[in-house]
Amino acid sequence: MNRSGPPGDSIGRVRPHGARVAAAVSATEERRKLAITFDTEWWGRAHLVAGVERHRGLARDVAKVHDLIALLDRHEAKATFFVVSEDFQGELLETLIEAGHEIASHTCSHPLFTDLDRAAWRREMRESREALEQATGVPVAGFRCPSWSVPHARHEEFLDLLLEEGYEYDSSFCQFATKLYGDKAFPTEPFVYRSQLVEIPLPRIGFPRWPWVGGFYFRVMPGVVLKRYISRERPAFLYFHPWEFYGQPDARGLSLIDSFITRYGRKNNERKLDRLLAGLGSQYDFVTMKSVADQLRITAKQETGQQP
Numbered sequence: 001m002n003r004s005g006p007p008g009d010s011i012g013r014v015r016p017h018g019a020r021v022a023a024a025v026s027a028t029e030e031r032r033k034l035a036i037t038f039d040t041e042w043w044g045r046a047h048l049v050a051g052v053e054r055h056r057g058l059a060r061d062v063a064k065v066h067d068l069i070a071l072l073d074r075h076e077a078k079a080t081f082f083v084v085s086e087d088f089q090g091e092l093l094e095t096l097i098e099a100g101h102e103i104a105s106h107t108c109s110h111p112l113f114t115d116l117d118r119a120a121w122r123r124e125m126r127e128s129r130e131a132l133e134q135a136t137g138v139p140v141a142g143f144r145c146p147s148w149s150v151p152h153a154r155h156e157e158f159l160d161l162l163l164e165e166g167y168e169y170d171s172s173f174c175q176f177a178t179k180l181y182g183d184k185a186f187p188t189e190p191f192v193y194r195s196q197l198v199e200i201p202l203p204r205i206g207f208p209r210w211p212w213v214g215g216f217y218f219r220v221m222p223g224v225v226l227k228r229y230i231s232r233e234r235p236a237f238l239y240f241h242p243w244e245f246y247g248q249p250d251a252r253g254l255s256l257i258d259s260f261i262t263r264y265g266r267k268n269n270e271r272k273l274d275r276l277l278a279g280l281g282s283q284y285d286f287v288t289m290k291s292v293a294d295q296l297r298i299t300a301k302q303e304t305g306q307q308p
């Protein structure tokens, strides 16, 4: 994709007759930010396959992250990798930083937060952040809870802990309720908590109002429909896992439905994402989650009359 020209790319439906420059400027101003995010865990950590996956190696996941870096490069896209700090260290993280991507925390060991007490939450937040910062030398600003598993009854405790542990934004709330995660009481719109921490919940878009922006939902929905939903509704982010981009996982003994959810569409997912970014590139800058969070914080301050 070529962002600098030809001009017709960014003008879209606007008619000529001298309005082209103004139209181009306003089209540029109207460019939206879309964060691309990857929950970067070893495939065997995924909660639906935990216990049945026997392959222990990380090689496939590491190779896939390199493929994803190349894909993002082709679209001049910057992304956020929410990393499980016990799974990935060293060179891979340095490569991501050198390529301009953001490293954020996806905990140390990828536990479901539903099952943990306050001390364990704090440990997962603190130790992952320390490990990732040590590996890259770059401050970690963002957090995402494994499998959107924050219990709604404890969501304020969760956000307060993130603030205490120095995080600037979080992306863990999910209104879409399944057997594994989500609670209908969560909002879907981003907000700023205690004037400091930006929460960017999982978006629900399209018909039905499902989280088509990532994971299984993204894999199962035709690309042309996804593009229409995303263009119209402008969600804050998309989310994926590196393991969703390679086929033939080893997990045996999954139920039919769990097998469908974890395996369907993986083989073609990379091409699907590639085409989607090509199709959306005239409207969007693909950015890190921190960039979206920073913009939301500024907008919130302007709306409440505070100095950004």
Ligand SMILES: [Zn+2]
Residues within 6 Å of the ligand: 039, 040, 041, 106, 110, 145, 146, 147
């Ligand atoms: Zn995860």
